[in-house]
Amino acid sequence: MNVQLFKPHPWHGISAGPSSPTVVTAYIEMVPGDTVKYEMDKRTGYRKVDRPQKFSNYVPALYGFVPQSFCDEQVRAYAELIAGRAVERGDGDPLDICVLTERVINSGDILVEAVPIGGFRMIDKGEADDKIIAVLKQDEIYGQIKDVSECPASLINRLKHYFLTYKNMPGREDKVVEISHVYGVAEAHEVIRRSMEDYDRLFRSHLGAGV
Numbered sequence: 001m002n003v004q005l006f007k008p009h010p011w012h013g014i015s016a017g018p019s020s021p022t023v024v025t026a027y028i029e030m031v032p033g034d035t036v037k038y039e040m041d042k043r044t045g046y047r048k049v050d051r052p053q054k055f056s057n058y059v060p061a062l063y064g065f066v067p068q069s070f071c072d073e074q075v076r077a078y079a080e081l082i083a084g085r086a087v088e089r090g091d092g093d094p095l096d097i098c099v100l101t102e103r104v105i106n107s108g109d110i111l112v113e114a115v116p117i118g119g120f121r122m123i124d125k126g127e128a129d130d131k132i133i134a135v136l137k138q139d140e141i142y143g144q145i146k147d148v149s150e151c152p153a154s155l156i157n158r159l160k161h162y163f164l165t166y167k168n169m170p171g172r173e174d175k176v177v178e179i180s181h182v183y184g185v186a187e188a189h190e191v192i193r194r195s196m197e198d199y200d201r202l203f204r205s206h207l208g209a210g211v
Contacts, residue, residue, distance in 0.1 A: 009045035011094055012203065014067040014111065021192035023137060026097045026114040028064040031105050037166075038108055040065070040094075047109045059166075060158045062105060062112065062136075065094035066192060070202055071128055074194035079121055079128035082187070083180045088126035095195040096129070098159060100145075101136035113137040116188040118148025121180045122163060129177075130191050131163060147185045156182060 008014055010027040017025040029038045029047060035058075037050040071090035080087040099114045114134035122129045133151075135142040145151060164177055 007045075010040055010111075011042065011045065011065070011067055013045070016066050016068050016192075016196065017113070020066075020196070021116060021189040023113055023115055024066050024097070024134070024192065026062075026064050026099055026112050026134065027067055028062045028099070028105075028108045028110050028112060030059050030063040030108050032058055032060055032062075033106075034058065034108070059098075059162055060155075062099040062101065062108075064097060064099075064108070066097055066132070066195065067094070068199050068203075069095035069192065069195035070199040071095055071130065071195055072198035072202060074198045074201075075130065075191060076128045078190065078194055079123065079130070079180075082183075083121060083123070085180075086126075087123060087128050089128070090198065091124060091127040091129040093129075094199075095132060095192065097132040097134055099134045099136055100142040100151075100155075101139045102141035103136070103139070115143070116185060116192060117145055117151070118182065118184045119188045119191060120160065120163065120182055122177065123180060124177045130195075131159075132188050132192065133159070134188075148182060148188075149184060 014025060017023055029040060036052050038047050039050045041048045071093055076087050076090045099112055115137050116132050116134045118133045120131040122131055133148055135145050160179055
């Protein structure tokens with residue numbers, strides 16, 4: 001049996017999975033109920049506290065990113081093409097993903113298998129910042145959903161509200177973030193593929209074939 005002696009970097013050292021983009025490995029940074037915003041430290045790979053949550057709203061799904069993905073030129077160009085407006089750049093982060101499950105998962109810093117069903121085309125100050133929506137593989141309730149169009153509207157609205165407001169400060173509710181539209185599974189697969197191409201272009205030659 002091969003034993004890994006060191007914890008791999010969750011962004012660079014873990015594969016998105018052999019079945020991506022139809023099934024992806026997702027690294028989970030935050031879970032519903034977290035009262036602070038956690039995110040991965042890009043240099044070390046450790047999960048860190050970014051900031052306390054500003055309001056009582058909380059992330060309504062498991063939230064993290066797809067390993068070995070990056071939102072850069074390919075993601076930007078696709079957002080610009082579909083949105084029909086200028087998009088300046090990708091946001092320079094791994095591709096975000098929300099994973100729906102009926103089970104209570106109490107802590108982040110874990111890996112899950114997720115089945116993408118759609119996403120939000122979010123534009124944050126001119127940057128493409130897509131949010132993939134997925135379901136936990138084999139989930140008893142959400143696992144039957146094949147496309148975001150099958151989700152209850154109230155659930156999609158809850159997710160949209162979180163992403164449109166979680167950066168706001170009291171008294172400074174300027175609209176700097178927008179969701180141009182909600183898209184289905186085919187576009188989600190294309191965004192994932194493009195984010196992996198962006199990752200390969202920028203990182204693969206630097207990190208080596210063993211990434």
